[in-house]
Amino acid sequence: MTERIVSVEKDDCTSCNACASNLPRYFQMDEDDLSESHNNGQNLNRAIIPEEDWDAVQNEIDECPGECIHWTKK
Ligand code: SF4
Incomplete structure (x- = not known):
């Protein structure tokens, strides 16, 4: 299976909390x-994302x- 990795460019995050609320298993808000x-x-x-959650x-x-x-290369 192809692995896909997802990352957040924190400098551009608006702190809206949507991703952490919708997919808490992959996103969380830091301090x-x-x-x-x-x-x-x-x-x-x-975070490594299994194909079923792409x-x-x-x-x-x-x-x-x-x-x-963003999806990120390994
Ligand atoms: S969706 Fe997530 S990464 Fe995007 S601005 Fe909102 S909290 Fe930040």
Whole structure:
């Protein structure tokens, strides 16, 4: 299976909380109220996303007001 990794460009996060609210298993707000991706608290800001959740993560990418969630190369 191809791995896909998602990261957040924190400088552009508007702290809207949408991604963390909709997909808390992959996004959380840090101590500065900026989003970061994760896998159960690990892989901070380089979360590995299984294929069955690619569409859900893509939806957060498409809806992010800061346009700051990105698929990242390994
Ligand atoms: S949806 Fe985008 S702007 Fe909103 S908290 Fe997540 S990364 Fe930040």
